[in-house]
Amino acid sequence: MTDGGGREVRPGDRADSRSRRRRPGADGPLRVGVVGAGFIGETHVAAWAAEGIRAVIHDVDADRAAALAGRHGARVAGSLDELFGGVDVVDVCTPTDLHADVAIAAVRAGRHVICEKPMARTLADAGAMLAAARDAGVRLFVAHVVRFFPEYVAARQAVLDGAIGEPGVLRFTRASFRPRQPAGHWFFDHARSGGIVLDLMVHDLDYARWVAGDVVAVHCRSASVAQPDAGVDHAVAILTHRSGAISHVSASWGYAPPTFVTSFEIAGSHGLIEHSSTTAAPVMASLLAGAAGGGLTAMADTSLAGDPFRLELAEFAGAIRDGTEARIGPADGLEALRIALAADESARTGAVVRLARVVE
Amino acid sequence: MSVPVEARQAVRIGLLSAEHVHAPTYLSLLASMPGARLVGVWDEDQGRAAAAAAPVSTRAFDDVDELLEQVDGVVIASANSRHRRLVEVAATAGVDVLCEKPLATTVDDARAIVDACDRAGVRLMTAFPTRWNPAARALESAVRSGALGAPVFLEGVNTGTMPDIHAAWFVDPARSGGGAVTDHVVHLADLFRWILRSEVVEVYAVANRILQERFAGVETGGLVSMRFASGVSATIDCSWSKPRSYPTWGGLSVQAVGTGGAFGIDAFRQHLAVYGTRETGISWPAWGPNADRGMLAEFLSVVRDDREPAVTGIDGLRAVEIVDAAYRSIAAGAPVPLRVGERAGVAPSGPADEGATTRRRADR
Known part of the structure; x- marks a missing residue:
């Protein structure tokens, strides 16, 4: 097997290749392949394009891949091997349960991997991804985009600056409507997506850990609001951090379109940080023509503060190019998943789930 | 002992203890509400009673029994742990009670408060404005x-x-x-x-x-x-x-x-x-x-009409x-x-307006 530059690639022979091998992007733009042409795949392709990178796209549905490529002037790869052969980085935007297979195949092909959140559907999968990337000596990033939203970045920085002292009680809300995917879509199949806890709540679970540190106990209650037969669409977790801080994390698809509210409150030993998207809109339009009803799924409007997806992918690309660390490492992705799976389990059993020590 | 209150007659109200931060608010509302006649304030700290009474030009009582003899209902605004003793004193005097929240610091005390009012046949309302x-x-x-x-x-x-x-x-x-x-x-x-x-x-x-x-x-x-x-x-x-x-x-x-x-x-x-x-x-x-005004109006109405309050002692419990x-x-x-009444030994009952029962007092 060769990589895109014709250099010999031997899986398992890359333990310290980060320092030895050519850094992708150092002498030319990073070559990026996006696997999965769904909602997040398109978001990433657009963000790559905005960064001046035309991604190569692969999807098991060739027509969908071609349509996405056409919208962004990108190319299509007919197979994963073809994709791996022509890129430095594989950006995994498949359904959650397929993250591990695609990511592990990519790292074994010697490709760096960016993986959409949640990292995987199971801890075993996430652990295998981590080990495979380590063995192959390639970089692995988990795309927890909330770490790149400017308001969340600013709040964490305020905490780091000591503005509120030690975080004590944190509260996060992410409230929206049910994604408008067709019935039978993988998104609504708990076995494949992990449902609202793994898909939506995981954003704030990761952020809570980023701000207040590792989590040692998780309790969660969940409910079916809009469609009782269609599974859980509202969940509230209570986390206990190792530091003693406690977090209240609420995620909902029970609101009416086009609602998308994110809010947080971080109370510390010496102060308080408040934020709500409901009071942070710098533009308030109420136009009679073309009244919007919300898109396929809700997205935060960040057009006036910089696109977090661009910031995220650019940081990962820079970390690969320069051999530097990004603000989120692969173990962080695994820990966020561990907390989410604990919340999902607690919601099911009613018990508190205690977490073992984090991976080293 | 209290006497029956005629319809449209002002309800005579007193305040037991001004320890709580809400006491001044209650006093100023009661002093101005139609249908209420603020009789005075008692506090075991006479200085505190005087300080609370002065802004609303009401009387500070040294003797709690003297105040209780002159009122139809009392608002209790003491520190939480003193609620039980003051409710029992008021109930024994046959005076209806609006007690600051939380009703008590323990389930046993909350149960005792409910029981004391039941035994004495006085109305008990919890302050949930x-x-x-x-x-x-x-x-x-x-x-x-x-x-x-x-x-x-x-x-x-x-x-x-x-x-x-x-x-x-x-x-x-x-x-x-x-x-x-x-x-x-x-x-x-x-x-x-x-x-x-x-x-x-x-x-x-x-x-x-x-x-x-x-x-x-x-x-x-x-x-x-x-x-x-x-x-x-x-x-x-x-x-x-x-x-x-x-x-x-x-x-x-x-x-x-x-x-x-x-x-x-x-x-x-x-x-x-x-x-x-x-x-x-x-x-x-x-x-x-101000939600406190609505809550106090309800208490005045409860005392005047001798009826179950919208928020009962059971709700407080x-x-x-x-x-x-x-x-x-x-x-x-x-x-x-948590099973309703399990720890307190009280028979299960719904929130106040669920049953909407009217209970008549034996002594009126």
């Missing part, structure tokens, strides 16, 4: 009318500054019963019971002492998660998480979701933002209606049971079951 807050009533109406569909999840936030700035006893567990969990769970717990017409069957809670500069006396941060018999889940953030610099004392809000969508309330949203000098800083003076369950969960690190 949130039931008269227009936003809270709008939420209740949205559930009652079916606009919200079947309620599924209620998320409440009742956070504030640490109340030791008002009175030191708030952070002395011997007198308050506890910290943020004791102080701030009961309002929302009662509101949720009222909205849902259901009882809490399980409670999970966590707490810590990080906020308020790591104040060590009592818990300053708390999160409570509960499940109702009807299947609805709810959470309460009861933390003293507002720093001294916050423009107001705190607030109370609820986000409810049901099969009909979502419904949010912010009970104290109706305020101005006033930017003063560097010294006076920012303040949020409220301009919305239930809220104390939920607080007790929260502390048990904090100690256990796990959810704990």
